[in-house]
Amino acid sequence: MKISPKFSYDAIVIGGGPAGATAAYFMARAGIKTALLEKGAPGRPKCCGGGVSSRVKKIIDFDLSPCWETVVRGAAFSWRGGDRRRLESGEELGWLTRREVFDLFLQEAASRAGAEVRYEERLWELEQDRHGVTAFTEKGPRRGRVLVGADGAGSVTARRLNLKNLDSFGFGLEARLEASARVLEDRKGILHFDFGGPSAGYCWIFPRRDHLCAGVAVRRPPYSTLKRELKNYLDREGLSEAWPPSWLRGAYIRGGLGLGFLRRGRCLLAGDAAGLCDQLTGEGIYPAILSGRLAAEAAVGFLAGGRPLSGYDRSVRGRLRRELVWANLVSRAVDLFPRKAYELVFGEPERARSLFALSSGRTTYGRLLRGRLRSLAGSGFRRPRGT
Numbered sequence: 001m002k003i004s005p006k007f008s009y010d011a012i013v014i015g016g017g018p019a020g021a022t023a024a025y026f027m028a029r030a031g032i033k034t035a036l037l038e039k040g041a042p043g044r045p046k047c048c049g050g051g052v053s054s055r056v057k058k059i060i061d062f063d064l065s066p067c068w069e070t071v072v073r074g075a076a077f078s079w080r081g082g083d084r085r086r087l088e089s090g091e092e093l094g095w096l097t098r099r100e101v102f103d104l105f106l107q108e109a110a111s112r113a114g115a116e117v118r119y120e121e122r123l124w125e126l127e128q129d130r131h132g133v134t135a136f137t138e139k140g141p142r143r144g145r146v147l148v149g150a151d152g153a154g155s156v157t158a159r160r161l162n163l164k165n166l167d168s169f170g171f172g173l174e175a176r177l178e179a180s181a182r183v184l185e186d187r188k189g190i191l192h193f194d195f196g197g198p199s200a201g202y203c204w205i206f207p208r209r210d211h212l213c214a215g216v217a218v219r220r221p222p223y224s225t226l227k228r229e230l231k232n233y234l235d236r237e238g239l240s241e242a243w244p245p246s247w248l249r250g251a252y253i254r255g256g257l258g259l260g261f262l263r264r265g266r267c268l269l270a271g272d273a274a275g276l277c278d279q280l281t282g283e284g285i286y287p288a289i290l291s292g293r294l295a296a297e298a299a300v301g302f303l304a305g306g307r308p309l310s311g312y313d314r315s316v317r318g319r320l321r322r323e324l325v326w327a328n329l330v331s332r333a334v335d336l337f338p339r340k341a342y343e344l345v346f347g348e349p350e351r352a353r354s355l356f357a358l359s360s361g362r363t364t365y366g367r368l369l370r371g372r373l374r375s376l377a378g379s380g381f382r383r384p385r386g387t
């Protein structure tokens, strides 16, 4: 195939999810000639709970409120339907959205900033040389000076770059359920999480504007039991009549040790493609948006200022990776002692409330765990005087 010696673009982004659309937006806004290639059609539905924590406000500099269906003001927790705890907060903890709306909104923002958004264009193959990258898509080859692979958990980019990231793949199901106005009102603004059902995971109900989004997510197989787990959970919640759902879809969740490679040559990986999903909670939208922005900043620094792309590794390590490593370690402990972990976190309202500070970005796993260790050292673990 003959390729023009001229660059078609400065930057090519593969995938129009939160990571890719954010990267395209920030690059285009900085004056970089950017193409965003998305294999789906505009407004394509995606399997996801659509819970977005309020800390995304610190990364995105335009108004996201048209995407929000519900403001999240609290959370309820249970252990197999019992031992229930409910916590509310005076602040906006986050929002619920539908991914078909949210992703399109971000893609349109990228387009308004100047990115060329190309739908129904799937990446097949990649080639890099000293001067740039060629993305072979179903619509032909496209040439760029840098490429951001943000094509999700099944990333073709990561595979073509042979970036084996020691990632582990979890799996989640999303069901959309009809519910009466009374049920929606009772649950409004409160996310419900139920533990103790599926091993290495949890079930949830997120009340959207006109339906309940219920689901189950686990960190490891077996996946064949998930539908049954979800049905059992809904029975426990008194929602048996909502089954079967009008929509039921599943997708992989790509998390990992948070230690994998993010870059090869002129190609960077962001979001799920880089295995940046939080292993403990399954939250992937915030890390996708943050890594998308960091990838854009590294690409702009490289293209406009000649700075090495290795700056991307450093910024992800500083802003995200340490947290993902903590999440991974804690998730392993939780999987070993799930009931103890539930009692430890939710047994004391103040401790459970600290999760709110996580979602708004006021604290980090690192700080929370260090605080917990200090308080243990200061109480039971302190050696008695004189011994």
Ligand SMILES: Cc1cc2nc3c(=O)[nH]c(=O)nc-3n(C[C@H](O)[C@H](O)[C@H](O)COP(=O)(O)OP(=O)(O)OC[C@H]3O[C@@H](n4cnc5c(N)ncnc54)[C@H](O)[C@@H]3O)c2cc1C
Pocket (backbone or CB within 6 Å): 014, 015, 016, 017, 018, 019, 020, 037, 038, 039, 040, 047, 048, 049, 050, 051, 052, 121, 122, 123, 124, 150, 151, 152, 153, 155, 156, 171, 172, 173, 174, 215, 216, 217, 250, 251, 252, 253, 270, 271, 272, 273, 277, 282, 283, 284, 285, 286, 288
């Ligand atoms: C059931 C379930 C529930 C979840 N709930 C939540 C939640 O409530 N909150 C939360 O924060 N996270 C949640 N997650 C995780 C979250 O969905 C992901 O972490 C997030 O979507 C990652 O964003 P991304 O941009 O990296 O990838 P994606 O959102 O997967 O976007 C990748 C994009 O790339 C496109 N693409 C793929 N391959 C190609 C190709 N070859 N060429 C061109 N385009 C391509 C895809 O069509 C897609 O649009 C959930 C996940 C699951 C499975």
